[in-house]
Amino acid sequence: MIGTASEIVVSPAQHNRVTLRRTLISCAVLAAALLSAIVLMSLLGSEQLPARASLCALASFGTSTCGLTQDQFDILFQIRLPRIFLAAAVGGSLATAGAGYQALLRNPLAEPYLLGISNGAAVGTMIALVFFGAMEWTRPILAFTGALAATLAVYRLARGRAGATPERLILAGVIVTTFLSSVIVFVTVLMDATRIRSFTFWLLGDLSGTSKALLPVTITITIVGALALTLHARSLNLLMLGERDAFDLGVEVGRVRIVVFVVASLLVGSSVAASGSVGYVGLVVPHLARLSLGSDNRISIPAASLGGALFVIVADTVARTVIAPRELPVGAITALIGAPLFIYLLRRS
Amino acid sequence: MFTRRDSYLSVLVWLAVVVCLALISACTQRGTANPGASREITDDAARRVNVPAKVDRVVSLAPNLTEIVFAVGAGDRLVGRTSYCDFPAEAKAIAEVGDTLHPSLERIIALKPQVVLVSTASQLEVFTNQLEGQNIAVFVTDPHDLEGVFRSVGQIGEIVGEQDQANLLVQKLRERTNAVEAAVKQKQPVRVFYQVSGEPLYTAGHDAFVTDLMRRAGGDSVTGDVPGAWPKYSNESALAARPEAIILPSGGSMGEANSRVAEALRQSPAVLQGRVYKINDDHLARPGPRSVDGLEEMARAFHPDAFKK
């Protein structure tokens, strides 16, 4: 698998190496882009808001209305901004989880959805919605449980004599995904017609239901998860080149594997509980990060997290403005952008 | 190497193929045409349907159509209904054939109806070939507004041979409708938001049946020109719309699912003035005789002073 690296001018190897400085610069650039996206996308929506006044109100962190009407102020700070932050959290979570799986399973195609983790989280969330509807906090918890259960099922299924090779894991993941998809369809059919519509929409990714209580939790989990995986980046660098080699070189493979699985399940669970399954983020964003910054996880994982947040913010802005005042599921947009991009990436390799 | 076991196997395979072919041809036997008298009625999908002169076995595949059948006095001729058809109470005694989207073809055929009433064209492709092969007529009646309901009543009345009852019913319904429209005619239409579900936020669009009802009831649906029937709506636009009244269809077959106003509307004039109205969803979403009940309920909610008796 060769990316653009083969086309760069071959400078002394030292200069291509990932260093702390390069990582900080890349992350700073991405963080700046993310911040601009947050500000710019909050100016866009199905309702027109006066740009200057909105920017002024944003700059004042909501302390001053800057001439916005109460309704405009509410739209900006109660509806749009929370939604944008949710999009960032969901995108960051899914991209980080994807990067983690790809490194651990040594396969650039490993992705939360493909491995059945997203569906496990979705089943967990559906159980929470149906049986504990009013108690919002049960959703991320059951989503995490579902994601973890799916992970264990996949791992069990994939265990062969040679251990769980990446190929077997992905195959097991496909089995678990399709099984859980049937479960989801089954539960959906049992529901009455009025709920089917909203569930189908949710299953494709829906960021409109930003719960005031859960948003801080989702954001926290994204940050904690990204940090946790980044702190294992060096181990993941070695794991990416073979579990046995990593073991020989001093990586505690079993421990790192558990950390990645648990953290990734947490990330996927929290984002699916908040917004349903948003596809392709965990596949395309880490890929792009590695392609442009190298396979070293110390730079590609944080870059993927920031990039994922950026990607979903933009995709969601499209989803909520293109046929305004109606909305599209954000998963449809990420697929529309992600699928061709993915085909292009595949062809390049 | 071709062994004896292989030859036994291939014989078995051939036998299986022959049996399957025989079964398939048997299943698609076209029934002999019924020489009895029949008439041709054009349905809402512009199909000319051959309906027997005398119909005493009908299956309804939609709750609103079941209500219409009973309302024209032909409940005794209904032999099959969907699991959602729960009104009137007598309907519950009738055999179920499944749900609206995926009814059991076998059950329908076993009931030996002469006509199957369907309400959407989507059900059509699935059924028509197979049912008409069994000499069962499929009739589409799909009202999108109140006028359409009146027309449906007429069509169904004609099919079951209760034209008089049907006409009487339509007349009564029209009287009530006219009364409502007259009462609210002079009033300023109330800006209303129809909330199908709060989270995620769904509303009634241009093509929704209830949009027509709201207009007649003296309401101006703030989402009345949004394309589609049940669009997913932006929270921002709902907030900016500042509706004066909110309709929460609930109860009935919907249960308590839609009992809370969407977050985005919590500060709307409707909520602040307490003008949030829960109306039986079956009166609003089922295009049938009870839609006039829904019309009256909404009109009373929008313009209470016009109905002081």
Add this chain to the structure above:
Amino acid sequence: MLEARDLTVSYDDRIAVSDVSLSLNTSEITAIIGPNGAGKSTLLRTLNGQLSRSAGTVLLDGEPIERFNRRSISRRIAVVAQEAELRFPVTVLEFVLGGRFAWATHSGWGWETERDLHVAESVLRETQLTDLSARLMNELSGGERQRALMARALATEAPILLLDEPTANLDLSHQATLLRLVRTRCDQHRAAALVVTHDINLAAEFADNILLMKHGRTVHSGRPEAVLRPEILQDVFEIRVLVDAHPVTGGPRVTPVHEKLI
């Protein structure tokens, strides 16, 4: 430095290694030879702690190997395997720097120090890969890749080297180069090496000791002249062999005698 006593390893109800003892000493190369399924690789993998044993002990610097955590074992024992999985693009320098992981102050995170870079550059020089250090690993030829694997193992500065059929995919000149590297390491840096190999003559030339295995057991061990005797070899490999003196080195040279295929 590394010692195994009465080692028995079994999995899947099969006994792969049975009652094997060996000792790796400073500046010595020990070769393990034997037919397929003799348990050579299993033995090697048990010595570095990857496979668990059913009986016996493994002593590292005189201590039971259980006393050491993963990273301290990796600082003392380096493994050179046959191939690397290269599913992601990585440069030769990055690959070799992977060997410095065991010396990182924080496990899992951290950046390479000046020392790390210095060690990497010197092993690249030793393995003659300096010119290729900026290239991607999967652009290298088989022989170059093997040298990179060797370089990574050397970068760990581990005094014990375990090599699992390191010459399997190499041509003649590269085979010799690689083993010469091992020899130099052992002589100049007082390392100890264990080489699992199919190539009996290479073992005869470079090894100080040879361990001959069959069906998981030690058949014979000792200096090449003592082990590489026709009776012993014929018995183990079930093929006729001729053993004479190598015209240049003087050590034993083993030539299989194949029956003519009529």
